Amino acid sequence: MADLLLRDIDPDELRAGIVADVLAALRPVLFGLSEPRLVGGDRMAELAGVSRPTIDRAVRDGLIPSVLIGRRRLFDPxxxxxxxxxxxxxxA
Structure with a gap:
């Protein structure tokens, strides 16, 4: 039955239609991502789903990279x- 539905459809047109629909659906999500390149410790903790002290320990233990700008520590998520x-x- 499915073969009957797809028989008269050009595969390239079908693929192009699917790609266009996926891009149209993703475009608002992709352009809605306006997170700054570097974030502070509180925001990094929020993004990682952990507490701020956990982020601070990970920095101290050398587990995650950060940059110090003046007295402010920033993270590239x-x-x-x-x-x-x-x-x-x-x-593992």
Whole structure:
């Protein structure tokens, strides 16, 4: 039965239609991501789903990267996630 439905559809047109629909659905999500490249400790804790003291311990123990600008410690969320992922893989 499914074969009957797809028989008269050009595969390239079907693929192009699917891609267009997926992009249309993702576009608002992608453009809605306006997170700054560097975030403070409280925001990093919120993004990671942990407490601020946990973030502070991870920095102290060298588990996650951060940058110190003046007296303010900032985090690149993607680099933190990457470092935690690689640390988790090395323990497994």
């Amino acid at each position: 993607q680099r933190v996630i990457d470092s935690l992922s690689s640390a988790g893989e090395s323990r």
